[in-house]
Amino acid sequence: AAEAGDASKYYRIQPPEGRHHDTLWGIAERHLGDGLRYKEIYELNRDRVQPDGSRLTEASLIRPGWILEMPADATGGELVEAPGEDLDDMSPDEADEFLDYRETGDTGGDAAGGGTPGGAEETPQPPAVPDPAADHSDWTGPGAGGPGGTEETEHAVVPAEREAEAAGESGRGAIDALMAAPLLAAGLLIALGRARRQALWQAAAGALGRGVGDDLEPETPAAGDARDALLAGADPGAVAFLDRALRTLSAALDAEGRTLPAVYAAWLGADELHLQLAHPAGDPPAPWQPGQSDTYWTLERARLAGTPGGDAAGDAGAAAEAPYPGLVSLGTRDGIRLLLNLEAVPGIVSVLGAPRDREAVLGSVAAELATSGWSDRMTVTLVGFGAEMTALAPTRVRHLEDIAGLLEVMETETNLRHANLRHTGQDSILTGRTGPSRRHHWAPHLVVVGVEPTEDEAERLGALASVSAPLGIGYLVTSDRPDLPGLAWEFEVTPEGLLKEPDMGLELTAQLLPAAGRAAVVELFAGLAAGEGGSDGTGGGAGEPSGPVFTVDLSARGKPEVYAEIMGGYTVTGLPEPEPERAAQLREALALLLLHRAGVHPRVMAAALWPRGVSDDVRDAFLARLGDWLGRDAEGAPRLTTGDDGRLALSARVVSDWDVLRTLHHHAGRPGAADRARRLTDALALARGPLLDGQRAEGGYAWLDHEIVDAQYPLLVAGIALGLAEEHLGAGKGEQAYLAVRSALAAAPTDERLWNELLRAAHATGNREWLEGAADWLTAHHAQLFGPDQPLPARTRALMDEFLPGRRVEDNAVS
Template sequence: ALGRRRREQLWHRAFGHRIPRPRGDAAGAEVALRLGSDAPGSRMLDNGLRLLGKLLAEQGRVPPTIYAVHLSARGLDLWIHPPEQDAPEPWESHDGGRTWRLLAHEGRGIDEHALADAPAPYPGLVSLGVTESGRVLIDLEAAHGVIAIAGHRVRDALAALAVELATNRWSDQMRVTLVGFGNDLATIAPHRVRVVGSLAEALPELEARAEEMTASGTQVLTGRVHGRAADPVWPPHFLLSAIGPDADEAVRLARLGRAGTRMAAGYVIAGDVPHPTWTWEITEEGKARVEALGVTVAAQLLPRRHYDAVVELFRTAERREGEPVREDEESREFTTSPSINVRVLGPIEIGPVPPLEEGRAELACELVVYLATHPAGVHPVVLGGILWPRGVQAVVRDATIARVAEWLGTDSEGRPNLRTDDTGRLRLGPEVRSDWQLFRELVRRSHNDPSARAVLLDKALGLVRGPLLNGRPRGRYAWLAADELEYEVAASVADAAHRLCEVRLAHGDAEAAVAAVRAGLLLAADDEGLWRDLLRAAHATGDPLKLRAVVDGLHRRSSSHPYGGGMAPETESLIDELLPTWRLHSMPSA
C-alpha cells in the first residue's frame, strides 16, 4: 500500500526535487515494517489462493470453507472444515483432507501474471498472530456471524486488524466500516475505509446488504471464483467496532449472522457481545486465543504510538511538494586508482578484497556500504543501532568492526582503509571510493562545464548498473527507511538522465537520448518523468516501430506493476499525442 502511494508521488516529482521522506516516528515505523515484513509470504498467500480458486472454477467445484491459514517458510497450510480429500495440484491434501498444503517452492513458482484477472476467493483472511513456526490467519467470513474480541489491549488488536484489512493484497474490492476510530485511518486506504461514529449509523447498510444477498441466493465462494478480480461478485464488507453494542444493537448484530451461511461479510465487535459465533480473547500476556478454533498465538497488536506513526507514514506519502535534491557544493578530489571500490548503483560489489567466510560477508558488506554512503563517519555505538536494530552486545559489535578493518586492509600509503578519527567516529580511508560519490562529482562538474556536460553525464550514468543495492539480503539494510539515500539516489539519477536526454535531443541525436533515458531507468524505473522522456526521445527518432515498442513496454509494465496504479494521466496524454492509435492496439492487461 505504501509502495502504491510512493509510485503516485513519483508521477508528480519535479525536476531537481525528490519525493518527501518520512522522519521521526514515521521513519521508525517504516524501519519496523521493513524488518518485520514478509513480502514473499504475502505474495505466496495471494497467488496461491487465487490459483486455487481458478483451478476449482475450471473443475466446476465449490471452494472449501477455510477457517484458518498457517503461513510459514515451508509453505501455506489451509485448515478446512468439513474435510475434503481432493486438492487440485500443486496443492496437496493432508490429515484426511483437513489440511491443504502448498509447498513454498511451488508457491514461489506460480506465474503471477497469469492470475491477474483471477479473483481473491478468501478476502476475509486476517492475521490473528504468530507462532514460532509462522503466521496464523483466520477467515472473518467463515464465522458466519459476530466475532467478539475481549480481554486486554482490545483496541490495539482492532487497530492491527483494521490496518491489515485496509492494505492487504489478497483482497480485491472491499469495504471496511470502522466504528469508534478516528478519521485518520481513512488516510491509509480511502477507497476501502469508511469511518462512522456509532453502530447505529453502520448497521442499516449492513442489514440491507444481508437481506439482498439472502434474497439473491448467491453462493459467495462459488460466485467469486467464477467472477473477475476487477468486478467481484459480492465484494466483502467488514465491520470493526471499538464500541460495544447496546441491547438493541446486539439483537440486530445477532440477526446478521442468523442465516448460518457465508455472507461476504464479517463483524468484529469489542467487548462482551451476546451469543457471538467466535470469541477472540487477548490475554494479559499478549496471546490471542480463539477457543472455537483451538488456536492460540502471540497476538498481532498495533499500540497507539505505532498506529499514529503508520498513519503519519501514509500522510507523508500523500504529500506532493518535493524536497530539493542535495548536491555537493565543493569539488571532491579522488585518488587516481582507489584501493577499494564500493559499488552500490546496482548489485553490491566491494573490491578488490579477499573473500570472507560464509555467514560474515553480508554484515561486513552492509557496514562498508553504510560508511561509504555516509562519508562524515559514525560513532560505533550509533553504527551498532543501525546494523543491529534489534540490539547487539558491545563485544559482538566491536569484534565485527575489527574483522571488517582487517578485511579492508591498508591503502597505498599503509593507512587503514577503516579507521577511527579524533572524534571517535568510524570512517573509510581516502582510497576507498563509492560509485555514488563519483556519480555525484561527475554531475556536479557537468553543471559548471557546458562544453563537457554530455560527456560527464554520460560517464555518470555509465556507473548505473541496476536498482540501488540490488539483491540486498532480506532483513538487512532496514536503515534505508530512515535515511535519505534511496530518495536522493533515485532523484539524482533520474535528473541526470533527463538532462542528458535534453542535451542529446538539442543536438539532434535522438538515439543517444533514448540510451540516456534507458540508463536512468535501470535504477529509477518508477520515475514517470523518465518514461515521458523516453517517449519523446523515441518519437524523435522518427521510427514508429521504436515508439510503438516503448508504448507497449510501458503499458505492459504499468499493467503488471506489483504496486498497481497504471500510468500517470500526463503519460497517457503524451502517448495520445505522439501515438493516437495506441489504445486501439494496446495489449490487454497482463
C-alpha cells in the same frame, strides 16, 4: 411461540452437501419468501432442546440435524408436517426427536435474557461455531493433542514488548510488536513501497514540494524505528507462499467444477499451511492433501514448489481470484500462526480485555486487512477508531465515526447483497468467487468496530452479523460486554499479551499493534504526501529542493578515499580485496550502506543478508569483519561508525557514483545555477546502465525489492536528461539534446517523457533522417517492450503525426 399441532410445519437443518452451511436467513428466503423473517423462526425455536442436546440461543448458530418449527404460511418441499399423535410415518429415532422437541415448546419467551439472543443457557452449549461435529479439539491447531491444547502455552514467556507496554513504555515495545508480526510487516512494507513510488511520480510531475533526488527517509525517530522494524520483521516469502497456495487451490477447484469450501481459519507454519474447513468437503485437489481430520486440508511448502504443470499451474493460480481475503492474523501458538477468516464467521467476533489491549488487537487486524498480500478487491470499514489508518490504503479503508452511521450503511448493503445472491441463484458469495464471472460479484467487506455499542445498536449489529457469513461480510467488535447479540466467538486479550477463547481451547500469543506503533506506521505513509522544499530542480520550479541526506564535497579536498561505482555494474576502489569466500557478502553489505547514507540498523542488515534468519553472534562477527575491511580513514577515524540510534553508517570518505550523481543534480537545481548544464552533463555521464547491474542474478540483493532506489534511479536519470535537453534546446543545440535523451534511455527505457523528448530533439536538429531514425527506433523499442500489437502512447503517436505527417499512412500501407 406457536403451539405444535397437526398443522404445524417443521424443517430439519440439512447437511452442507453441495452447498455451504444452512442459515436462518436462507431458510426464511426459501420457505417464507423473505430473509428478514428469519427472526420469526428464531423466536419460535429459541431455547428448545435439539436432538443433540443443545439449544438454539443465537440466530446464527444452527447445525445439521436440528429441527425448527416454521410459521404457518411456510411453503416448500423440504418442510414436513408433524403428524400429531400418529407417528407411524416416522422412524423410531425421528419420532422420539420430534416428541422431545415439541415438549420443549413455548419456552422461548420465558428464557432468561428477556428475549435477547444470547440469554442464560440451561444446558452446556457447544462452541459457538456451526460445526456439525460439535468437536472443537481441532481448534487447538495442527498437531495439538486433546481438547485444551494449551498446556504449553499456559506457561508461555511473556514477550518483552508486552512487559514494556504494561509498564507504560510506548516506544520500543510498540515497534518490537511489528517485528513479531511478519505477515503484517510484509504487507505494510509492500504498501509503503507503492506509496513511495507514487510520491516519486508526484514529485516528478511537480505535485509535491520535494525533488525526485531527495531522500524519502522517515521524518522522526519513531517513524525510522517503525521502518526498521518492517524491514527486519517482514517475511515476504511467507506471504507469497500463502497467496500462491490459496490461489492455486481456487484454480484447481474451479478446474474440477467444485466450489470453494467455507474456511474458518488457517494455520501457517514455516513449511506447511493448514486450512480449517467449516464442514467436511472431501479430498482437496493436488498438491493439497487431507489434514489431521476431515475438516482440515494441508499443503506442504515443498509440494507447492513442485506442483505438476510447472508454469501453467502457477499462471492459473496467479489468475485466480483471492479465495479467502478475510484471513487475518490473530497470534501464534508453538510457532504456528493462526489466521481467522473474518469473512466466514457466522456472527460477531468480539474482543474483551482492557481498552488499550483491545485496541492493540484491533489495530493489528485493521492494518493487516488493509495491506494483506493474499487479497484483491476488499473494503475495510473502521468504526470509532483508526481514522488515520486510511492512509495505509486509501482505496480500501474507510472510517466511520459511530455505529449509528455503520448500521445505516450495512443494513442497506446486507439487503442488496442478499438480492444479488437471489438474482444469481447462489447461496453464498463463495460460490461465485470462482469461474469467469468472479470479478462481477461483491467484494468482501470487513468491519472493525472500536467503539462500545448501545443496547439497541448491539441488537441491530447482532442481527446483521447473524446473516453475514454467506454475504462476504465480517464483523470484529471490541466490547466490555460479554455475550453480545449475534456473538459467534469471544476472545479475551490479557495484559500479558495472550489471546484466549476458552470455548475452543485456544490460547495464543496475541499479535498486537499498540497505539504508538500504529502512529509510527501511519507517519511513514502520511509523511510522503507532505514533502518539503521546492520542485524537482530540473524543470525550473520555484524554491530549492531539500536534497539528499548526504551530499559529496565536489572540491579537490573532498576527494574520496573509497569510491564505489554501482550504476551499470559494481566496482570498488580504495579497499583491499577481501577473502574470496567472504567477498560477496561484504560487497553486498557495502552496497546496502551506500544506498542508506542515514544508516542501517544491525537487525535490518541481518534481515537483508540472511533473509531466513541468523543468530546474533554470527551477525556481530560479520559486522566486526565488515568494519575491519572498511578500515580507517587518513585521520584514523573508522569508516564504519555506529550512531546513538544504533545504526551503522559510512563516513564521508566513502562515496559512490550514486552519491555524486544526486549531489550534482541537487546543485544544478538551485535557482540561478550558472553552470547548470555542466553539472547535469557530468551527472548524466555517471548513469551508465541499471543499478548494480548483474549482481542480483547471483542470488543475493533480494532486499532491493523493497528499496525505493529501483524506482528513483530511472526517474532521476530521466529528470536530469530532460533538464539537460531543455538547456541544449534553449541554446539551439538540437543534436546535443538528442544525444542526452538517448543516453538516459539506457537507464530509463520505459519513460514516455524521454520518448517524446527524443522526437522533439530530433525534430529540432532540422535533419529529417535523424527524425525518421528516432521514430523508427521508438516504434521498434516499444514493440520490444510491450509487443507489436500494443499501440504507441497517444502523446507519442500525436508527436509523430505532427513531425512526420505521412508516416501513419505509410505504416498502414505496410501492415
